[in-house]
Amino acid sequence: MINLSIILPMYNVAGYLEKCVKSVMNTNLGGDSFEIIFVDDESPDNSKIVAKDIIKRYPEYNFKLISQTNKGLGGARNTGIDNAEGDYLIFLDPDDFIVDNNLEETLQNAKSNNLDILEFNATMVNSKGETIQTVKVNSYEKILSGIIYSNLFYCSGSACNKLYSRGFLNQFDLRFMEKVYGEDFEFNTRVFFHASRVKGLNKVVSAFLQSPNSITRNRDIDKKIKYLKDYIKILTNLKSYFSNIEVNQTSDAIIYYKSRMALINTNSFILLIKNKFPTDYALQYRKRLENDDLLFITSEIVIKKKNLVRKFLFQYQGMFFIVFKLNNIIKGTIKLPL
Known part of the structure; x- marks a missing residue:
């Protein structure tokens, strides 16, 4: 049974894929309980070849590789949602990775509480792997609606420090805008509006690489x-x-x-x-x-x-x-x- 779908958009990320995938494999999740969905967004590098090689070397894990005409990060994530089988989804950019061993506990927390969204902590790291900052969410134990949660607490705009119920997203036909910057914030604004069961978990689950060439940090x-x-x-x-x-x-x-x-x-x-x-x-x-x-x-x-x-x-x-x-x-x- 697939409990979790990990969605990895691919565009010029060949050098990061192996570390990202292995970070998921090294958690205490059983190999048959999750799937990794590679979405090749018409990447000009050899990301697709690297993904195929990973799939070949680890046949005991559940993988999907989907290629599409370029639709941007939001469009690639939408393809991942449409092809996912897990009860919950996590969006990882391939230069992100899972840390510690909190993913299984986080997933169980979401499932046992029948959450629409579970938000968790994440660290921001530089190219040397050094922690620059920690994105901390509230540790309020009560389950709240998305509106009340957002009105009371800081809520990260990122889509990558959350577990989303696939059934919930499909119920309200919630998908990302395509080919825009800032798609995470727009998506989460609609998602939290509809969510009736949201909780924050004060545990670090993932790390985000802070690249000087990212959309928000470059000088272009x-x-x-x-x-x-x-x-x-x-x-x-x-x-x-x-x-x-x-x-x-x-x-x-x-x-x-x-x-x-x-x-x-x-x-x-x-x-x-x-x-x-x-x-x-x-x-x-x-x-x-x-x-x-x-x-x-x-x-x-x-x-x-x-x-x-x-x-x-x-x-x-x-x-x-x-x-x-x-x-x-x-x-x-x-x-x-x-």
Whole structure:
């Protein structure tokens, strides 16, 4: 019986696959109780060859290898969900890996409590394997709805530090947006809204490699512009989605929806500041949000530091302009592509 499906999207990850797969094999999960689903997202490297070799060398484990036309990370994960057989799913990027021996306990906790989502701790490591930071979730023992859980506690935007019930995802037809940056946050916003049984587990289960070339850490201005455009796509999609399911049915749901939208707004403004975008560009971006009714600056955010940024930028009239102008004077301005 397959209790857990581990979904591994593949795109230029040949050098990481072996370590990731072996980290799962080295847990105390029985080989017949889980499956590993490789999704080849039209990878230009030899990831598919490496995956085939792993499958050949370990016939005692359950593997699936699926190839598809490139759909991005979200599309690859959707293919994994559609082909999964496990009661629960875990999404791993191939440069991530499982640590310690907490995966079986985590899975049993989810199953015994019939959870829709179980969130767990994760470490962030550098290329040397050294821990940079630990993503800690709440250790509140009670089972809560996704809305209440998110309104009360910090909830990681990542999809890789959670177990998801496959039946729950299918019940509400929950899938990732394709070919956008920030797909995890958008996905989790809809997922936690529908979840009725959510719990946090104060145990480290996985480690995330923090690469300087990742989407959020690289200095490629074209990728930063795409991220800003994708934030608008995500806001638009969520606004449409929640308007169709009457989000304003309860006050908790309203708080949840507006808080998540406000966090996306704040993240976009932080991206603009950190990457030294010109003041005019920031003002135009804000105007676009206002015109499309996508600006949620009055809503509180659970993450305290992000909430302080939101308040600082919008508490006083003109502060938004002053912050960006001073940032350009002190740090300079990037040159935008024509």
